[in-house]
Each structure stands twice: as structure tokens, then as C-alpha cells.
Amino acid sequence: MxxxxxxxxxxxxxxKKFANFVKK
Structure with missing residues (x-):
């Protein structure tokens, strides 16, 4: 599907975006 x-x-x-945001 x-x-x-x-x-x-x-x-x-x-x-990925969330992970990058958390790193900063």
C-alpha cells in the first residue's frame, strides 16, 4: 500500500527533525 x-x-x-531539535 x-x-x-x-x-x-x-x-x-x-x-529526524525531532532528534535534531532535541540535540540542540
């Missing part, structure tokens, strides 16, 4: 893959990618991007 394309939607599931897109959702996973979005979650990964958000997690």
Missing part, C-alpha cells in the same frame, strides 16, 4: 510507505517516510522525517 503506497499510503503506508508514505506514512513511514513522513514518520522517519519527523523523527
Amino acid at each position: 503506497p499510503l503506508t510507505i508514505t506514512h513511514q517516510v513522513l514518520v522517519k522525517k519527523l523523527t
Whole structure:
């Protein structure tokens, strides 16, 4: 299902942004 893959990618991007935000 394309939607599931897109959702996973979005979650990964958000997690990365959140991780960078926490580091600072």
C-alpha cells in the first residue's frame, strides 16, 4: 500500500527533525 510507505517516510522525517531539535 503506497499510503503506508508514505506514512513511514513522513514518520522517519519527523523523527529526524525531532532528534535534531532535541540535540540542540
